[in-house]
Amino acid sequence: GENVEQHPSTLSVQEGDSAVIKCTYSDSASNYFPWYKQELGKRPQLIIDIRSNVGEKKDQRIAVTLNKTAKHFSLHITETQPEDSAVYFCAASTRAGSARQLTFGSGTQLTVLP
């Protein structure tokens, strides 16, 4: 089955600096790559996603890049703020029987230091 690896598992940055989280996937048929943010004790929420026909997507301070050839995608957060502190999960939409499912990475705990 699909395997999504996510690095690093923890990341601390100073407020105002950039943060980068990287993921790799194994199923070349994966075609949808969302990123979810989970604040402490809360539910995961979608923050940005990218489809396989696009190489980069940006939404204000966050951006995602996709390299289909290398099978990796990354989340970039610029001008980080304390409220960006959370666990971030990448995911890949993969085949599973007659349907597609999201396989999640193991998560990155981002801490933005004031």
Next chain:
Amino acid sequence: DSGVTQTPKHLITATGQRVTLRCSPRSGDLSVYWYQQSLDQGLQFLIQYYNGEERAKGNILERFSAQQFPDLHSELNLSSLELGDSALYFCASSVGVGGQGSNTGELFFGEGSRLTVL
């Protein structure tokens, strides 16, 4: 508020017992997914239903089962509970058909049901 409702929010039970977790998807969503999140762990996919039918299965134990009813709500049944089953169980829903040629689309997660097995 995601529109996905999960009950109960918290549940404490003993080993060997059986519990049922309930999920109501967002209005109009036909797909329901169950995920398990253990302490400091990622989101482990358990099972997916689409319009009442099982569509995909992940690492779901044989002691666990689920179903989706005609009104589209879903229940996850956990039996012969063990200490290691203590976790946060999330339900998520999406509009997506989930077929081979399509994407899942955005998943909307409920607040989760925290299960503690003593």
